[in-house]
Amino acid sequence: MSVDLFVSALIAGILLGGFYAAVTVGISISFGILDIVNIAHPAFIILGSYTAYILNAQFGLDPIVVGIIALPAFYALGALIYQVYYVSFEKRGKESMTGLAFFFGLLFVTEVLLILVFGVDYRYVQASYIDTNLGKFLGSTALPALLADLPMRMLVPCVMSIAMFAILLLIVKRTFVGRAIMAVSQDALALQLQGASPVRIKRIAFAISIATAALAGAFLIIIQPVEPSVGREYIGRVFAICVLGGMGSLPGTLVGAMLLGIIESLTATFYGPSWAPAVSFGLLLLTLAFKPSGLMGR
Amino acid sequence: MKRGMTSWMFALIACAAGALLFFAARSAGNDYVFFAGYTILQYIVLATAWNILGGYTGYVNFGSAAFFAVGAYTTVFFHKIFPLPIPLLVIAAAVASGLVGLGMGYLTLRLRGAFFAIATLALAVVLQTLIVNWSFVGGSRGAYVIRPATVYPFDSYIQYLFLIMLVLVIVALTTARAIERSRLGYGFATIRDDELAAEASGVPTLKLKLIATALSGAFMGMAGAPFPYYIGFLHPSGAFGLEYTVNAIAMPMIGGTATWIGPLVGAVLLGTLQQVAIVTISSAVNLLLVGLLLVGFVILAPNGLVGVVRNLLRKRPGAQP
Numbered sequence: 001m002s003v004d005l006f007v008s009a010l011i012a013g014i015l016l017g018g019f020y021a022a023v024t025v026g027i028s029i030s031f032g033i034l035d036i037v038n039i040a041h042p043a044f045i046i047l048g049s050y051t052a053y054i055l056n057a058q059f060g061l062d063p064i065v066v067g068i069i070a071l072p073a074f075y076a077l078g079a080l081i082y083q084v085y086y087v088s089f090e091k092r093g094k095e096s097m098t099g100l101a102f103f104f105g106l107l108f109v110t111e112v113l114l115i116l117v118f119g120v121d122y123r124y125v126q127a128s129y130i131d132t133n134l135g136k137f138l139g140s141t142a143l144p145a146l147l148a149d150l151p152m153r154m155l156v157p158c159v160m161s162i163a164m165f166a167i168l169l170l171i172v173k174r175t176f177v178g179r180a181i182m183a184v185s186q187d188a189l190a191l192q193l194q195g196a197s198p199v200r201i202k203r204i205a206f207a208i209s210i211a212t213a214a215l216a217g218a219f220l221i222i223i224q225p226v227e228p229s230v231g232r233e234y235i236g237r238v239f240a241i242c243v244l245g246g247m248g249s250l251p252g253t254l255v256g257a258m259l260l261g262i263i264e265s266l267t268a269t270f271y272g273p274s275w276a277p278a279v280s281f282g283l284l285l286l287t288l289a290f291k292p293s294g295l296m297g298r
Numbered sequence: 299m300k301r302g303m304t305s306w307m308f309a310l311i312a313c314a315a316g317a318l319l320f321f322a323a324r325s326a327g328n329d330y331v332f333f334a335g336y337t338i339l340q341y342i343v344l345a346t347a348w349n350i351l352g353g354y355t356g357y358v359n360f361g362s363a364a365f366f367a368v369g370a371y372t373t374v375f376f377h378k379i380f381p382l383p384i385p386l387l388v389i390a391a392a393v394a395s396g397l398v399g400l401g402m403g404y405l406t407l408r409l410r411g412a413f414f415a416i417a418t419l420a421l422a423v424v425l426q427t428l429i430v431n432w433s434f435v436g437g438s439r440g441a442y443v444i445r446p447a448t449v450y451p452f453d454s455y456i457q458y459l460f461l462i463m464l465v466l467v468i469v470a471l472t473t474a475r476a477i478e479r480s481r482l483g484y485g486f487a488t489i490r491d492d493e494l495a496a497e498a499s500g501v502p503t504l505k506l507k508l509i510a511t512a513l514s515g516a517f518m519g520m521a522g523a524p525f526p527y528y529i530g531f532l533h534p535s536g537a538f539g540l541e542y543t544v545n546a547i548a549m550p551m552i553g554g555t556a557t558w559i560g561p562l563v564g565a566v567l568l569g570t571l572q573q574v575a576i577v578t579i580s581s582a583v584n585l586l587l588v589g590l591l592l593v594g595f596v597i598l599a600p601n602g603l604v605g606v607v608r609n610l611l612r613k614r615p616g617a618q619p
Contacts (some may be wrong), residue, residue, distance in 0.1 A: 037412040039419070040361075090595045098596040100415055101360045101551050105593035108544055110318035112586040232540075236423050239416045274438070281420035286416050289405040 001081040003240060009269040010262060011150070017261025019223060021165050022216045023234060024241040029168075029209035032237070032248035034202055036085065040103045041238060042231035044210055045108035048074065048217020049123075049226040056125040063125045064160055067218030071211045078210025081106070082203045100189055107231075114228035124144030124227035129156055130222060157219035162254075164215055168208075169250050181205040185248060197266050240284035246294030255295060305476040312468045320464060324457070334461040338569035339463040340521050343563035344542060345549035347517030348471040351510045352547070353555030354483060356490035357407075361418035362546035365515045366426045367537035368395045369474060369522025374435045374532055376444050384462055386521040395519020396512045400424075402512035407504060421565050426538045440533030443526040470517050474558040486510060518546070541585060545569075548592040554602025563603055 014241050023045060030038040052063040061069075091098040129137055134155060135148025168277045172178035180201045183191045188198040220226060237260065247254030260280055287294065303311075311615075344362060349358050354572060369391035376382050386502025406417040430438045445455050453457045479484045485506045488496035497503045526532045544570065556599045568588060575584035599606050 031412075039414065039416070084597065087491050088600075092600075094374045095554075096412070097352070097356055097358055098551075100412070101547055102593060102596045104360065104544075104547060105589050105596065108540070109586060109589035109593060112582055112589055116586065229540075233423075236420050240420070243413075243416075274431055275427060278424050281423045281427075284420045285417055285424065286406055288413055292413065 005269060006266075008149075009265045011146070012269075013156065013259060013262030013265030015150070015154040015158045015261070016265055016266055017258035018161045019154070019219055020237060020241055020261050021257035022157070022212065022219055024214065024238045024245075024253050025168055025250065026163060026209040026212040027238045027242050028245075028248070028250060028253040029181075031214075032242055032253070034205055034209075035185070036202075036206060037083075037100055038103050038206075038209070039100070039235060039239075040107035040110065041209070041213060042234040043107045044074070044077075044213035045234065046114065046226060046228060046231040047110060048214040049221040049230075050118065050217070051214065052121045052218040052221050053125055053177060053226070060126075061145040061221055062127050063218040064156070064215070067215040070214040070218075072182070074214040075207045075211040078207035079203050081210065082206040084200060085206075086203070107235075111228045111231065118226050118228065120229070122227045123221070125221050127222070127226055129153075149202060150238030153223060156209060156242045157222050160215070161219060164212065165250075165254060167185075168212070171208075172250060177201070177204055234280040236277070240280040243284060243292070243294055245286050249288070249294070252295055305472055308475055309468065309472045313348040315578040316464045316468050317452040320461060324453075328454050329404065329454055330503065332454075332456040332499055334573045335361070336456065336460050337573065338566060339460070339467050340606075341545055341569045342467045342562055342565040343463070343470045343521040343552075344518055344546045345468075345565040346445055346474050346555070346558065347514045347521065348546040349550040349555055349558070349561045350474055350477065350517070351514035352543050353550055353560065354486035354490065355437070355510045357507065358415040358547070359418045359514065360415055360543060360547070361402075361422040362518055363540065364422035364540045365395045365398060365420075365518035366522035366525070367425065367429065367534075368398050368466060368515075368534055368541050369519030370537045371429060371435050372519065373523050373526045374441045374443060375483070377381030378434065378441075378527065384459075384524050384527065388462070388520050389418040390467070390524035392516040393519075396516030398514020398519075399513075400508060402515070403508045407507045407522065422538060422543070426534055429534045429537075432525070436532065438534060440531055440536075441526070442531050443529075445527045445530060455527070459528055462524055463521075466517075466520050470520075470560055471562060472512075474515075474561075478558060482506070482507075482509065508519060543586075544585070544588055544592070548595075550602070552595045552602055555610060558602060560602050560604045567603075 023042075026044075027038065030036045030041065048067065048070065054067045054149065055066040055069075056063055056078045085099065085102065089102065114189050129152040132152050133148060135141070135143050136150060137152050141148075170178075171278040172181060180191060180196050181204070183194075183196075184198045184201045184205070191198050191201065220230075224230075241253060241256040241260050243256075244259065245252030245254070260283065263280050264276050267279045323335055344366065347365075348362055351359055372394045373384075375388045376387060379586040382390070385405055401420065406414045429435065434543060435441055448455050449458045451541070452461075458531060477486070485496075485501055488499075488501050489503050493503055522537070525537070529536070545565075548562040548569050549564035551564070552568060553562065554560030572584050572588065575587060595602065601608075
């Protein structure tokens with residue numbers, strides 16, 4: 001095992017991990033905090049990717065700008081889905097099995113609709129920074145080779161992901177709504193007695209979780225070309241990270257994402273990329289079997 | 299719960315109905331009937347198998363395709379080393395998939411519902427990765443399984459496959475119905491309704507859940523065992539196809555998960571609908587249809603068609619409750 005190869009795989013893993021954090025944070029909110037098993041989340045991420053693709057191809061908008069523009073639309077979509085979920089399942093107290101089937105159906109319908117509209121061809125976006133590395137992008141030769149070789153295609157999503165993550169963490173820790181979201185996960189009745197509506201708070205939280213998919217989808221299509229069924233690979237990843245980091249813990253999600261990114265990158269480098277998908281799922285199965293509370297669980 | 303007839307009587311009647319179906323299909327004089335019918339029968343077995351775990355104990359399995367594929371790849375494996383007759387392959391597949399189900403249960407069933415569901419999703423991807431990297435059974439390139447032109451006393455090989463699947467349907471339905479009326483079934487129901495209370499009252503929940511996962515997995519594997527002979531060329535993305543997972547969930551949900559009739563009704567209706575849609579529209583639209591029906595039914599009729607019919611009967615004045 002050469003040290004250079006190891007170090008570059010490690011760095012690639014960290015960049016990948018940053019992006020995984022953005023992909024997972026939505027699940028951490030919906031599944032970890034609200035206890036809503038939204039297995040359709042990866043499908044909404046792919047929806048975000050296609051939104052970025054359409055506006056990029058039509059108007060040449062930067063994919064990340066598209067992600068930000070699309071936030072309100074995805075927020076509204078999330079609020080709508082929660083309302084349906086609440087009326088149909090949560091209120092009836094039957095959320096476990098039929099609720100799961102509902103989200104599974106949503107995942108499936110979204111994927112098939114995308115296939116019907118766009119086909120199964122891979123789509124990609126264009127932006128000035130995608131096909132270059134940090135050294136060329138900054139035009140400086142003073143950087144050490146290790147930094148200069150960092151691909152911008154990975155670096156930009158990673159940095160933006162961490163920024164998004166930090167903002168979400170601030171919202172949850174510092175604002176009234178954020179604290180109410182944490183409160184509703186701990187004791188909805190107590191929150192109600194304080195005069196806040198748990199349903200409204202959960203709707204806001206779920207809508208935020210879906211809104212993150214708009215940005216995560218934009219990041220995804222910067223990193224790799226996207227076709228509708230790519231989302232399936234991410235189902236295992238997001239839940240693996242969420243469970244590994246500890247349910248409902250946002251810092252835990254970041255740690256879990258970094259860990260998975262690094263392990264996957266090392267596996268792909270030393271054993272071949274065809275084994276990479278099994279890593280996350282294997283890790284998930286092992287975590288569930290041996291340490292279901294995760295690394296930083298509540 | 300009604301006692302009604304014994305399982306032996308039920309099996310006998312099912313056999314008679316099956317024989318009738320077989321000869322009716324033969325009288326059509328066209329092998330297409332058998333090709334389409336095989337798919338529907340296969341879905342009845344899958345849906346019934348899913349319901350043994352999902353409907354009776356309330357644990358959702360998103361990995362049906364994985365169990366199905368384990369069955370199919372057991373056949374490919376034996377085809378490479380020592381070709382066995384299909385009935386023996388079905389038994390081998392049942393053992394392999396049943397063991398996978400048991401292992402799956404051991405790993406995750408101490409956790410509650412949602413985790414189990416996610417873990418089954420994970421299992422499907424892990425198994426698919428293993429198969430893709432296992433070149434002996436064809437790896438990512440897939441494997442050819444040449445089927446004989448015909449088997450004595452059948453007119454064509456597809457009739458033989460159809461009959462095997464028909465027998466599996468009868469076995470699966472009889473088993474599911476027998477479970478419903480047994481101590482095992484009542485045990486399953488306590489897990490579905492309140493696992494904590496069941497455990498506190500001395501129901502051996504872990505043991506029961508392991509029985510359910512192993513049984514459910516074994517039937518899914520049995521449904522997959524003849525598949526390589528049906529399709530002729532098996533590749534990982536076909537065997538692990540999402541349509542098996544979706545249908546295995548959608549069919550019981552649409553039919554109704556409380557009794558063995560639900561998956562049967564759901565599989566026959568949805569299976570027929572899909573056969574028609576594939577021929578007349580396209581396979582993508584056909585999958586969309588299944589997804590939309592699934593979402594629609596869980597929102598509007600969570601007890602499925604059986605529940606809808608039961609409600610209608612109950613509302614009619616003078617009807618038996």
